Amino acid sequence: MSIVVKNGVLQVPGAQDKLRHKGAExxxxxxxxxxxxxxxxxxxxxxxxxxxxxxxxxxxxxxxxxxxxxxxxxxxxxxxxxxxxxxxxxxxxxxxxxxxxxxxxxxxxxxxxxxxxxxxxxxxxxxxxxxxxxxxxxxxxxxxxxxxxxxxxxxxxxxxxxxxxxxxxxxxxxxxxxxxxxxxxxxxxxxxxxxxxxxxxxxxxxxxxKVKNLDLTAGQLEAWQLGFRNPVNSKNIAFSGHIHMDENDAAKMINNMGGDYQDNVEATTNYLIMGDHDFFRRNNPDWNEAKDLNKNGAEIKRLSESFFLNMLDNWARS
Structure with a gap:
């Protein structure tokens, strides 16, 4: 199943409950x-x-x-x-x-x-x-x-x-x-x-x-479709823990939106997206790795899956 924006509303199979259920524009x-x-x-x-x-x-x-x-x-x-x-x-x-x-x-x-x-x-x-x-x-x-x-x-x-x-x-x-x-x-x-x-x-x-209708997993999207508020553009993004959205679809979405999906946390990672429960774990190995990399000059931000998806939904509605 695809991750889409329909009438300005982000639709993410398996993770829709992570989003605010606001109405349509x-x-x-x-x-x-x-x-x-x-x-x-x-x-x-x-x-x-x-x-x-x-x-x-x-x-x-x-x-x-x-x-x-x-x-x-x-x-x-x-x-x-x-x-x-x-x-x-x-x-x-x-x-x-x-x-x-x-x-x-x-x-x-x-x-x-x-x-x-x-x-x-x-x-x-x-x-x-x-x-x-x-x-x-x-x-x-x-x-x-x-x-x-x-x-x-x-x-x-x-x-x-x-x-x-x-x-x-x-x-x-x-x-x-x-x-x-x-x-x-x-x-x-x-x-x-x-x-x-x-x-x-x-x-x-x-x-x-101008209200967005896009399939974010079908193929590379043009700059005019994404707009200048695209939060994924030029971002290197990795995932950690239990993620509710399909990770293969999420990877396609990130790449199609001008970002770069990474299999593992690296010094070049910008966002580490963590499952909502994993976000609060102190012993998460990926976040520990990210903290070590940050000590050496990396700038990795940790985001929960819910925060990340609502950030995307806000973009979808812009």
Whole structure:
């Protein structure tokens, strides 16, 4: 069986349970949806925390409800200084005004419901919200979604940057981005509506065509198919321990995506992909070998199978 990307979703036989079961991307213009924007302490849902959950519920193109709360945790509410400088969210503000994380994610998940989700670079937000919902045993966030960034890239194909603030300024919506959940949700809706007014059928078809559909094991893929966010490109990758995906297919995928599959850990290895349980073993011989090589100048990173596959899924959805 092949490892494929279908409608932007990575499909890996034997290891699908390692992936977040998010919905599919649907580049289109809707009248009814929930638009979300979150703030975090950093870029990784594995290492960083959500500091604010924000969103608006839209019916017939009009905002009918909104959600906006800072999120408080029991152990730590520290916020990096550069984040505070960006959006004004501080540890003190979270402690004084924040809603306990279990209550916040419960209410936010209910707020979203079964709606199609809209957001700007929304896969980032979905990863954090998905993981929080899963942690607190809430309904899986498998809603389909619209990424306004995808529409922006189709509308401004020759621009180097298509950030939310870029689109806001080009459309005359605002000159400054607030970097707060509710404010950015409202601004994203304004950008979405601007695109709705100005998109042609050809532009929408172009945006829809950019959602990836690829067989990653069939043969060498072209650079234009893989894009510049390809996480495997020019990487030497080895596997260790009990891997759930078929290793022969995984090897084909890596080679077809411009990487190099290695049978063993070597000084040139970039990623050592380990079975999820093996990742925590202290006596894993491959990781011990990698650590020795690192002491002598190698730069081998250890990744769990789940982390690696979700990294690929994020690329598939980009």
């Amino acid at each position: 649907r580049p289109e213009f809707l009248d009814d949806y929930t638009l979300i924007d979150i703030e975090t302490t950093g870029l990784s849902p594995y290492r960083n925390r959500v500091t604010e959950l924000g969103g608006i519920k839209v019916r017939n193109g009009e905002i009918v409800d909104q959600y906006s709360h800072l999120v408080a945790y029991e152990k730590s509410n520290k916020v990096p200084a550069f984040i505070t400088k960006l959006n004004g969210i501080t540890e003190e503000k979270i402690i004084n005004e924040g809603v306990p994380v279990d209550e916040a994610i419960h209410d936010f998940r209910n707020f979203i419901g079964d709606d199609v989700i809209i957001g700007y670079n929304v896969n980032f937000d979905l990863n954090f919200v998905y993981d929080l919902a899963k942690k607190y045993k809430l309904p899986e966030l498998s809603n389909d979604y619209v990424d306004v960034l995808r529409l922006a890239r189709a509308y401004y194909p020759h621009e180097r940057h298509n950030r939310l603030i870029d689109c806001m300024q080009r459309a005359g919506i605002a000159q400054v981005e607030q970097h707060r959940g509710l404010d950015d949700s409202i601004d994203t809706k304004k950008v979405y509506e601007d695109f709705r007014q100005n998109f042609t059928d050809d532009l929408l078809a172009n945006a829809q065509s």
